[in-house]
Amino acid sequence: MTRRLFDTDVYLKEAQARVEAVEEKDGKVWVILDQTIFAPEGGGQDADHGWINGIAVSDVRENGETIRHLVAEPIPAGTEVTIKIDWERRLDHMQQHCGEHLLSGVIYERLKGNNKGFHMGAEVVTVDIDLPEIPEVMVLEIEEEVNRKIQENLPVEIRIAEQLDELADVPLRKKPTVETDIRVVNVPGVDCVACCGTHPSRTGEVGILRILRADKYKGMTRIQFVCGMRAVKYSTFEHRVLRELNQQYSAETANLVARLKKEREKLASLEQELKAYRLRELDRMMEELVREEQTLLVRTFENMEAGMMMNLAKTVLKEREAVCLFGSLSEKKVILMHNLEELHAGKIFKETIQTVNGRGGGGASSAQGSFQEGEDLKQFMEQVERTLFSEKIDK
Ligand SMILES: [Zn+2]
Numbered sequence: 001m002t003r004r005l006f007d008t009d010v011y012l013k014e015a016q017a018r019v020e021a022v023e024e025k026d027g028k029v030w031v032i033l034d035q036t037i038f039a040p041e042g043g044g045q046d047a048d049h050g051w052i053n054g055i056a057v058s059d060v061r062e063n064g065e066t067i068r069h070l071v072a073e074p075i076p077a078g079t080e081v082t083i084k085i086d087w088e089r090r091l092d093h094m095q096q097h098c099g100e101h102l103l104s105g106v107i108y109e110r111l112k113g114n115n116k117g118f119h120m121g122a123e124v125v126t127v128d129i130d131l132p133e134i135p136e137v138m139v140l141e142i143e144e145e146v147n148r149k150i151q152e153n154l155p156v157e158i159r160i161a162e163q164l165d166e167l168a169d170v171p172l173r174k175k176p177t178v179e180t181d182i183r184v185v186n187v188p189g190v191d192c193v194a195c196c197g198t199h200p201s202r203t204g205e206v207g208i209l210r211i212l213r214a215d216k217y218k219g220m221t222r223i224q225f226v227c228g229m230r231a232v233k234y235s236t237f238e239h240r241v242l243r244e245l246n247q248q249y250s251a252e253t254a255n256l257v258a259r260l261k262k263e264r265e266k267l268a269s270l271e272q273e274l275k276a277y278r279l280r281e282l283d284r285m286m287e288e289l290v291r292e293e294q295t296l297l298v299r300t301f302e303n304m305e306a307g308m309m310m311n312l313a314k315t316v317l318k319e320r321e322a323v324c325l326f327g328s329l330s331e332k333k334v335i336l337m338h339n340l341e342e343l344h345a346g347k348i349f350k351e352t353i354q355t356v357n358g359r360g361g362g363g364a365s366s367a368q369g370s371f372q373e374g375e376d377l378k379q380f381m382e383q384v385e386r387t388l389f390s391e392k393i394d395k
Helices: 087-111 136-151 228-248 253-291 306-319 345-353 374-390
Strands: 014-025 028-033 050-052 055-063 066-071 080-085 115-120 125-129 157-163 180-187 191-194 209-217 220-227 296-301 323-328 333-338 358-362 366-371
Touching: 080 087, 087 115, 087 125, 087 136, 087 180, 087 191, 087 209, 087 220, 087 228, 136 209, 209 228, 220 228, 228 253, 253 296, 253 306, 296 374, 306 323, 306 333, 323 374, 333 345, 333 374, 345 358, 345 366, 345 374, 358 374, 366 374
Parallel strands: 296 323
Antiparallel strands: 014 028, 014 080, 028 066, 050 055, 050 080, 055 066, 115 125, 125 220, 157 180, 180 191, 209 220, 323 333, 333 366, 358 366
């Protein structure tokens, strides 16, 4: 049995202990101590990290009444050791965890929504509430209410009940999953629930809670949030992004959204104009290609979608006998399409493409090739053009 010092004093950052046993399995070394300040993984919360006699501890697991520490190298049984936790990590866990209690308590109080899942990720924390939707205005109210409870600096009381019936008059948010030695975490007037995680002794230590998103998730609502230093860092990051946007759009934060909307409308109108211009340009090009006297039509376009290029060739081939060798520099693609009997487009592409850096092939009347570099495309087109000349297309 490992004595759990963190259950009675969550602020213990360093202590003395004795190594009771060392287990080596699958290349991993686990150490069991007589007592520990390392809280194991559990209930959605990650394990504490830290050091045993300066040797790194990177995971902590609970197995019945024993707590095992994953260490970087073996420590002999019987060794007296100094144990130390990574306090920044632990404080972060306590802030997120306590924030979760406050958030769940406020949501239960206001909407009767139950927390059905809790996960503390490295970046954000999530809770799944069994409500199909929470309106945005309500999300903002909940966030404000939780922060009010943080500022009231309420006590976070821990009580251990040996039997479930001792808790008959305790307003538990949900029924405990264990029947004996139940650890109850109570924030008076906000939340009361059985929990074995680590929590600060007053809500003020959570600092701040920010809800980042509330999304529909499997018939429930998944809320993403951050507390404490995570929330401070997130706010700093957001502020930097906003400042950058304000500079780029010469706008104040208050009118940034209106400014972006205006820019988007301007862009949409320009896109429409460009589309109309391109269609006119395509018509003009098609007429020119149809009128052309030569059979072999070679064109390189600076900016043209591959599909558009194929449509252009198809339209020309409907009107007259021709061999269209078209390249698009913007898409780095080449097409060869024709309506002559004696040519095999795929064969020509296959033979030539090996000499440059590209991929492609096709059938008798149509072939395509794509390239990494514009230079390869140009070189390829020149070679294909020479081959087509040697085939005496234009007699
Ligand atoms: Zn808890």
